[in-house]
Amino acid sequence: MTVIGLVGAGHMGSGLGWALREGGHDVVTSLAGRSQRTARLVAEAGLRPLPHLAGVLAEAEVILVVTPPGAALDAARDIAALAGPRTAGRLVVDMNAVAPETATAAADLVTAAGFGFVDGSISGPPPTVRPGARLYLSGPRAAEVAALRWTHARPVVVGDRVGAASAVKMSTASVYKGLMGLMTQAVRAAAAHDVLEPVMADLGEDFGTPYEMALAAAKAHRYVAEMREIARSQAAAGLTPSLFEAFAEVWTDVAGRPLAGGDPETVSREITARGVADGLDG
Known part of the structure; x- marks a missing residue:
């Protein structure tokens, strides 16, 4: 074997x-x-x-x-x-x-x-x-x-061809982690404007659950370099790298917040959107 x-x-x-x-x-x-x-x-x-x-x-x-x-x-x-x-x-x-x-x-x-x-x-x-x-x-x-x-x-x-498997990941991760970044920013903005409840009622869980957002926060320090790799991959395809360079900034900020301090396996599945917002406000 x-x-x-x-x-x-x-x-x-x-x-x-x-x-x-x-x-x-x-x-x-x-x-x-x-x-x-x-x-x-x-x-x-x-x-x-x-x-x-x-x-x-x-x-x-x-x-x-x-x-x-x-x-x-x-x-x-x-x-x-x-x-x-x-x-x-x-x-x-x-x-x-x-x-x-x-x-x-x-x-x-x-x-x-x-x-x-x-x-x-x-x-x-x-x-x-x-x-x-x-x-x-x-x-x-x-x-x-x-x-x-x-x-x-x-x-x-x-x-x-070496590089093909990585190209798959760069495209799929751009969607999965890009959408999670959008959802995370939406929750943070909604909480800051005191409209978290109606925003969550409108969005539902189609773009990410509170648990998934908290899990992403716990891995945010890894996402930063990954966003830069996606930006590099998209630039090589003739696309602007600006979008995922911006997502690298988003995850850099998230990585410095209290919610990002734990390990992925310790994230509670019972966390709420309010808990996510509170954990990213500090």
Whole structure:
């Protein structure tokens, strides 16, 4: 059975690791420099911790990289720096929410060091939260990753071109996180003008529930770099980057508010729109 390595075993990474472990894979990761929260998530997912990244690269035949978007290239550099005879031909799968150009840059770094590379992206919550996430994959070896014994997640090969899977994510995330940003701003403005109740009655939950807004706030610090990656992706398509540069400013502001201080798994499903507004006012 293929040994899987994880670089970045946070909420999403540990969830993907769990989905593979449930399929029978041995999943390893390093906790060096990671938080107590990450150690807890790794333990709950049943993953096997190793002391250092070098050990992960030596043992794992496939390495999934699941970091915040702004750390994607640093992760690629760290992997490339540890290349050696024991890592030749190992397959690195960049699952980060980055622009196609960033995915291509990551590919250049790791392939120059002797690794294989697959571009990937994730649409949906961690499998430990809700089964069914789509895992978009592209590149000449994408089928190898799709053939792993995934459970609670669905791999989708979108082509053999590195960057295609990331392009899917940039388009879908622009809608999902853009709408959530709009809803969050609408709730904040409505509360400031003391019209929150009629605004929520009019909008309903079609554009986001209070729980979903609070969950987004808990992840806002990650969204900032992702919005900039979307802006870069849209600029490469000949579109203005201004819209998602503005969303980066929105999520930067949200990330500094009290509601953003918790972890995603601790957000209460009972939170109200008023609770969201209050948590973003301070």
